[in-house]
Amino acid sequence: VPLLMTSIPAAAIDLQxxxxxxxxxxxxxxPAFERSLDLGVDTLELDTGVTKDGVLxxxxxxxxDANLTRRKGQWVEGVQPTWHSLTLAEVQTLDVGRIRPDxxxxxxxxxxxxxxxxxxxTLAALFDLVKKRGNNNIRFNIETKIDPTNPGDSVDPxxxxxxxxxxxxxxxxxxxxxxxxxxxxxLQVVRRIAPEIATAYLTIIDPEESNVSMTGESKWTAGFDxxxxxxxxxxxxxxxxxxxxxPYHLNLTPELVKEAHGLGLKVIPWTVNDAADMKRLIxxxxxxxxxxxxxxxxxxxxx
Ligand code: G3P
Ligand code: CA
Numbered sequence: 001v002p003l004l005m006t007s008i009p010a011a012a013i014d015l016q017x018x019x020x021x022x023x024x025x026x027x028x029x030x031p032a033f034e035r036s037l038d039l040g041v042d043t044l045e046l047d048t049g050v051t052k053d054g055v056l057x058x059x060x061x062x063x064x065d066a067n068l069t070r071r072k073g074q075w076v077e078g079v080q081p082t083w084h085s086l087t088l089a090e091v092q093t094l095d096v097g098r099i100r101p102d103x104x105x106x107x108x109x110x111x112x113x114x115x116x117x118x119x120x121x122t123l124a125a126l127f128d129l130v131k132k133r134g135n136n137n138i139r140f141n142i143e144t145k146i147d148p149t150n151p152g153d154s155v156d157p158x159x160x161x162x163x164x165x166x167x168x169x170x171x172x173x174x175x176x177x178x179x180x181x182x183x184x185x186x187l188q189v190v191r192r193i194a195p196e197i198a199t200a201y202l203t204i205i206d207p208e209e210s211n212v213s214m215t216g217e218s219k220w221t222a223g224f225d226x227x228x229x230x231x232x233x234x235x236x237x238x239x240x241x242x243x244x245x246x247p248y249h250l251n252l253t254p255e256l257v258k259e260a261h262g263l264g265l266k267v268i269p270w271t272v273n274d275a276a277d278m279k280r281l282i283x284x285x286x287x288x289x290x291x292x293x294x295x296x297x298x299x300x301x302x303x
Contacts, residue, residue: 010301014288016043018271023292026097028058029118041294043139050155055088056123062153067103070095082153092119127171141178144186148219161189182211184222200244201237205251234260254284275300
């Protein structure tokens with residue numbers, strides 16, 4: 001049993017397999033989710049989008065990712081269409097079973113097992129798989145990939161949240177699902193139409209990519225900007241009605257974990273891949289870890 005300086009027992013820490021554990025298996029695919037289930041994670045983290053014909057699919061980027069996608073055995077090249085401009089039938093002609101070997105991040109995922117012939121799954125297919133396998137305790141952390149700065153690349157927040165909530169309820173999974181988003185508008189819709197479903201507020205503070213304005217307004221945060229709350233992100237999330245904060249892990253400090261816990265929020269950072277980072281965050285008392293590498297996560301947690 002590892003020595004962890006934390007008030008939260010290692011057994012209670014929510015180990016989340018990011019995109020199904022993409023350091024080990026092709027991201028956001030059914031084979032990856034199955035192996036994460038075999039391994040014994042607590043939660044499957046996944047990204048969703050909506051096709052032209054209104055089907056929820058599991059995919060990360062708004063556009064088809066040329067680093068992950070082949071058509072008839074050939075890597076797709078150049079600027080690609082959005083998933084939202086394709087029908088499900090069109091989406092499912094593509095193969096996302098491996099990482100393009102000449103991308104910069106292929107090296108980082110050298111342990112990944114290629115699974116050729118794997119297509120983009122629907123959310124319904126994942127729910128069916130889990131039901132069939134009888135994984136009755138697994139949880140799902142489902143992200144809505146929607147970007148207020150590119151509204152044409154997706155459905156609107158109301159439509160997205162309504163579709164997702166409907167599918168979660170239909171599968172009888174409302175008590176095992178968290179809906180997460182950088183776009184807090186979606187989370188506000190979920191809170192209104194499905195208060196029984198947990199919501200997680202994603203943040204990144206980065207000069208290039210931030211979805212949070214620490215001093216003023218942000219298009220992403222539905223008016224709950226930290227600037228209105230003395231520059232405090234946890235206070236902004238609390239004011240939005242959130243119960244889970246998922247920050248980029250390098251934005252976190254022990255003081256922020258303490259502040260969030262003082263407000264009654266859980267803190268579940270992403271995407272933590274090195275054992276040393278995991279141990280440091282566990283020592284600060286985080287409630288969960290979202291990781292590309294759930295094998296390392298399990299080792300650190302002594303499972
Ligand atoms: O759970 C949060 C994390 O998944 C956000 O980052 O870009 O990998 O979806 P991303
Ligand atoms: Ca995600």
